[in-house]
Amino acid sequence: MTNQAGAYSVPNLPPGEYELSVSAEGLESKVVKVTVAAAETQPVDVVLAPGMPPPPSLSDLGFTRQQLTGNPEEQARLDRRTHMLKIHQRLGLFTTVPLAATVVASLFVGGRQESRTGRNVHAALGAVTAGTYWTSASFAIFAPKVKGTKSSGPIRVHKMLAWVHGTGMVLTPVLGAMAYHQLGQGQRVHGIASYHGAVGIVTLSAYAAAIMSVSIKF
Amino acid sequence: MKELLCVCLVLLARPLAAAPGAQWTLVRSTLTYHVSHPLHQMEGVSHAARGKAVCAAGECEVLVAVPLRSFDSGDTNRDLHMQQAARGATFPMVTVRTKVPESSAASDTIHADLDVEFARETAHYKQVPFQVTTTADETRITGTIPATLSDFKIDPPSLLTMPIKNQIPVMVEMT
Structure with missing residues (x-):
């Protein structure tokens, strides 16, 4: 020494x-x-x-231990989130089919071409639409959240529009049921039930915009 | 008779001759990955890369690393989906290692063999060109790493059932 x-x-x-x-x-x-x-x-x-x-190593670069360490639980949460959102996306796209059919069927309800069959078909398609819609929505609502993440960008617009078409998907069937009942009684559609079509159009528009917001770059 | 004596020199003051090789530290950086989808193009940007080069015997070993979650595409959902697809919570860092001649700082272009570690996989890219701009007090390096998803065994994420393209070139700007 x-x-x-x-x-x-x-x-x-x-x-x-x-x-x-x-x-x-x-x-x-x-x-x-x-x-x-x-x-x-x-x-x-x-x-x-x-x-x-010695060659440079990650420890030379000043990253925190937390930044360098993997978190399998977090990965599992991300995997589950992605899985659920994929189902949400597919069911959401599928929902456009009965939704479009419901709109087409509405042309045969409440006008001169009004018939009980047309009304029933429209109501049945509306029920299918609401069913697939809320199933799709539940996968988004219950997908795991990631801590410390605040929505920004197109997904924020998508979520804001969901409040519009979500509300519409509650109101439209309710108002539709009221209108169906009134027509079945031989009455003209009146009161708040007369807003069924307008609310449906707003709901449809918000739903289409929500899909567009995450599909097309503006 | 031969014997071996081991004398361990313990020096508090390092002699000049023992000065380490030149070192370079990354001051600023912008890494941008580009993704193509049939419906639109998008980019994710990170300014969080850190890097260091240690030079000895005329050669520099370079390490650049960036946390995957530091990339921002302007949409939190897309960023989280990218992190999931790239197994970013389990393997949070992307690292790039290369060796370049020490003299290349004076060149206009460097052709570097890169080892990129991402999502647990390591991909090798041969002779990737980088442009070098040297001013009085800093050196700026720009180039594009021709990365693909398949290089790292990542299944292409899809939107509206349409997958993104396999190519995810990464533009690099380092100072």
Whole structure:
């Protein structure tokens, strides 16, 4: 072991040939041969060349431990969230089919072409639409939330529109049922039930806009 | 008679000859990945990359790393979906390693062999060109890494049942 200045001594060595190995952190090690004679002091100076610095590592970059460490539970939550939102997306797209059919069937309700069959078909399609819609919505509503995430961008618009068409998907069937009842009684549709068509159109428009908001870049 | 003596030098003051090789530290960066979908194009940007280069014997070992969750595409849902698809919660960092000649700082273009670790997989990209602009007090490096989803065994995410393209080029600007 040397002192802080690098000086060393190895006293009382028997005469002979020796190998002196010198090493220090950050420097290249060196081995030199030394011949020690009897009753002599043999000075040996060794100069070490700079060693290869260690390659950079992630710990050199100053990231926090939290940033560098994986979280399997978080990944499982993300996987479940994505899975549920995929179902939400597919069911949401599927809902457009009965929704469009309901709109077409509405053309045969309440006008000159009014018939009981047309009214029943429209009501049945509306019920299917509401069923698939709320099933789809439940997958979005109950998908796991990710802590510390605040919605921004098109998904925020998508969620705001959901409040509109979600409300519409409650009101439209209720008003429709009232209108159905009134027509069945041989009455003209009156009162708040007369807003069934208008609310339906707003709901349809908000639903289409919600799909567009996450599909097309504006 | 041969004997081996081990003398360990313990020095508090490092001699000049032992000065380490030159080191470079990433000061600013912009990494942008580009995704193509039949309905639209989008980009995710991160300014959170950190990097370091250690040079010795005429060669620099470079490491650049960026947290996956630092990429912002302007839509939180899309970013979360990207993190899920790329297994970002389990493997939160993207790292790029390369070795370049120390003299390349004076060149206009560097061709680097990159090892990119992302989503647990490591992909190798040969001779990726980077443009180098050197001013009085900084060096700016720009280029594009021709990454693909399949390089990292990532299934292409889909929107409206249509998958995105396999190519996800990553534009790099580092200072």
